[in-house]
Amino acid sequence: xxxxxxKGLFLMIWKVVTDQPDPKVExxxxxxxxxxxxxxxxxxIVPIIMVFASLFALTTLLxxxxxxxxxxxxxxxRVGPFGLFQPVADGLKMLTKEDIVxxxxxxxxxxxxxxxxxxxxxxxxxxxxxxxxxxxIDMDAGxxxxxxxxxxxxxxxxxxxxxSRNKYxxxxxxxxxxxxxxxxxxxxxxxxxxxxxxxxxxxVEIVDKQSGYHxxxxxxWNVFTPWGLAGFIIFLIAxxxxxxRSPFDIPEAESEIIAGxxxxxxxxxxxxxxxxxxxxxxxxxxxxxxxxxxxxRAPLPFLEIVPSYIWFLLKLMGLVCLFIWIRGTLPRLRxxxxxxxxxxxxxxxxxxxxxxxxxxxxxxxWNFRGAGLGRWLLCAAMIAVPYVWLGRTLxxxxxxxxxxxxxxx
Amino acid sequence: xxxxxAIIAALTLVSAIAAMSLRNLVHCALSLAVTFAGIAxxxxxxxxxxxxxxxxxxxxxxxxxxxxFAILLTRSSETPQPVISRSWIxxxxxxxxxxxxxxKVILSSSIAQRELPAKPAPTVRQIGDQLMTRYVLPLxxxxxxxxxxxxGAVIIAMHDKKGRGDGGQNVNSTPSRAEAHQHADETHNLIx
Numbered sequence: 001x002x003x004x005x006x007k008g009l010f011l012m013i014w015k016v017v018t019d020q021p022d023p024k025v026e027x028x029x030x031x032x033x034x035x036x037x038x039x040x041x042x043x044x045i046v047p048i049i050m051v052f053a054s055l056f057a058l059t060t061l062l063x064x065x066x067x068x069x070x071x072x073x074x075x076x077x078r079v080g081p082f083g084l085f086q087p088v089a090d091g092l093k094m095l096t097k098e099d100i101v102x103x104x105x106x107x108x109x110x111x112x113x114x115x116x117x118x119x120x121x122x123x124x125x126x127x128x129x130x131x132x133x134x135x136x137i138d139m140d141a142g143x144x145x146x147x148x149x150x151x152x153x154x155x156x157x158x159x160x161x162x163x164s165r166n167k168y169x170x171x172x173x174x175x176x177x178x179x180x181x182x183x184x185x186x187x188x189x190x191x192x193x194x195x196x197x198x199x200x201x202x203x204v205e206i207v208d209k210q211s212g213y214h215x216x217x218x219x220x221w222n223v224f225t226p227w228g229l230a231g232f233i234i235f236l237i238a239x240x241x242x243x244x245r246s247p248f249d250i251p252e253a254e255s256e257i258i259a260g261x262x263x264x265x266x267x268x269x270x271x272x273x274x275x276x277x278x279x280x281x282x283x284x285x286x287x288x289x290x291x292x293x294x295x296x297r298a299p300l301p302f303l304e305i306v307p308s309y310i311w312f313l314l315k316l317m318g319l320v321c322l323f324i325w326i327r328g329t330l331p332r333l334r335x336x337x338x339x340x341x342x343x344x345x346x347x348x349x350x351x352x353x354x355x356x357x358x359x360x361x362x363x364x365x366w367n368f369r370g371a372g373l374g375r376w377l378l379c380a381a382m383i384a385v386p387y388v389w390l391g392r393t394l395x396x397x398x399x400x401x402x403x404x405x406x407x408x409x
Numbered sequence: 410x411x412x413x414x415a416i417i418a419a420l421t422l423v424s425a426i427a428a429m430s431l432r433n434l435v436h437c438a439l440s441l442a443v444t445f446a447g448i449a450x451x452x453x454x455x456x457x458x459x460x461x462x463x464x465x466x467x468x469x470x471x472x473x474x475x476x477x478f479a480i481l482l483t484r485s486s487e488t489p490q491p492v493i494s495r496s497w498i499x500x501x502x503x504x505x506x507x508x509x510x511x512x513k514v515i516l517s518s519s520i521a522q523r524e525l526p527a528k529p530a531p532t533v534r535q536i537g538d539q540l541m542t543r544y545v546l547p548l549x550x551x552x553x554x555x556x557x558x559x560x561g562a563v564i565i566a567m568h569d570k571k572g573r574g575d576g577g578q579n580v581n582s583t584p585s586r587a588e589a590h591q592h593a594d595e596t597h598n599l600i601x
Binding site for chain 2 (some may be wrong): 109139140141144145147148149150151152154155158159162170174177181184185200201340343344347348351
């Protein structure tokens with residue numbers, strides 16, 4: 001019994017590391033038939049929580065270090081070598097802090113908000129294909145599931161803001177909802193283009209459609225098509241806003257409204273909010289990787305010997321580093337700028353992009369000489385011309401010149 | 410069916426009753442969101458993935474938020490008068506009467522005698538195929554309507570902003586002077 005247990009365990013680990021199909025089968029069959037489904041489910045859930053929670057710890061350190069370098073500071077460097085154990089210290093601090101609930105707060109909702117936020121965020125991981133044989137649930141409507149659970153996080157942010165009975169919290173929650181609703185539309189429309197071209201809502205099939213290479217080296221990723229590139233950029237901007245990251249961090253703008261809906265939270269509940277925010281960022285970056293960057297597929301044919309999940313994680317970390325870089329570079333938007341940008345620029349651009357994707361789909365039957373290039377140029381022009389026109393129109397008569405600060409000079 | 414159904418049904422019913430009877434309007438809205446989630450869970454239990462996820466996306470992601478916004482932006486969330494009205498006995502009598510009549514009519518109609526159809530397998534792909542072939546015209550009509558509404562909202566927002574901007578300029582100076590001012594600005598920019 002014990003021998004079989006360890007044999008199954010080692011076989012499973014070996015299969016996971018070497019990227020083979022059905023890694024769980026032998027290990028699960030060791031257990032009695034009644035608890036096999038539960039063991040199988042646990043084997044899918046526990047690694048997701050462990051991997052992404054430790055990725056969260058690593059990313060907080062990376063973010064603080066990266067922001068430090070961008071701002072000419074050292075960043076955390078006291079705990080452990082190069083400050084590597086800083087996340088551990090932070091976690092312990094969060095756990096041992098007193099949990100303060102305001103006297104006039106709505107106790108039940110104040111307690112429920114972080115939980116209701118974290119659960120859908122974790123659920124979103126259920127459909128992401130992390131590797132060739134690593135998808136927790138291959139759902140027919142995977143991407144719809146992702147957006148459905150993502151939509152329910154808005155309500156929990158409102159719960160947090162409203163139940164605190166603090167005007168800053170309520171203001172932050174209202175800002176967060178306005179922002180998330182506005183940016184959800186371009187987010188979904190830009191991913192509809194991929195669904196339209198792939199002809200499936202299943203994320204596994206979307207990754208499958210991006211296999212193969214042009215000319216032997218350029219992968220068939222969606223980001224290398226005109227609509228894919230535009231869609232990827234729109235998706236990236238909208239996902240920054242969805243995960244409340246800078247420059248879209250007005251819901252928790254420290255200098256205006258303290259910390260928005262987080263103001264009245266402390267201790268472990270605050271840590272849960274923080275965790276949910278980062279997990280949401282990883283999930284939406286994972287979706288961006290799946291939709292536009294070829295999912296777990298290798299960028300070059302000879303690199304396919306590297307296991308697929310490593311490529312997924314590398315692309316994911318690339319996007320996370322990009323998010324950190326953007327956070328260190330751009331200042332925060334004003335509320336009106338934020339909403340104007342969403343409704344007057346992002347929405348029209350994503351609708352145009354949807355139209356271009358349809359044209360891309362219909363011109364795929366062209367087979368004269370130079371059809372591929374002509375199709376590419378046509379679609380690129382159809383995106384670039386409205387982009388320039390829309391940008392010019394929105395700027396209008398405003399003159400963008402060098403700004404002078406009368407009192408600073 | 411079985412215990413899953415019982416749990417979901419109990420959750421849906423309890424939260425629906427709470428949505429009707431709680432005093433605080435925001436609490437009501439939140440319990441309504443739980444009711445929506447319960448209905449979505451019911452759809453999912455019936456293997457209707459598309460409808461279930463669409464229910465969550467539309468009702469929890471949009472309708473519940475809209476309700477909450479409406480409550481917060483219109484008036485105070487505390488209801489001053491008692492929730493249960495004074496003529497509750499009459500209300501219950503009327504409700505029971507309506508329920509009785511409806512039950513009687515439904516049981517005596519031909520629908521009750523009809524046999525249950527075989528359980529279909531409504532995968533998302535089938536729904537998509539049907540929407541794109543048989544029901545393409547209604548779908549396109551709805552799509553056109555919604556797109557027109559979205560673009561209309563954007564245009565209203567754009568127009569409002571532009572109007573205000575012009576108004577601000579006109580207050581400061583006559584149109585011709587404003588133009589001249591702009592022209593001067595342009596030449597200034599060209600020089601610098």
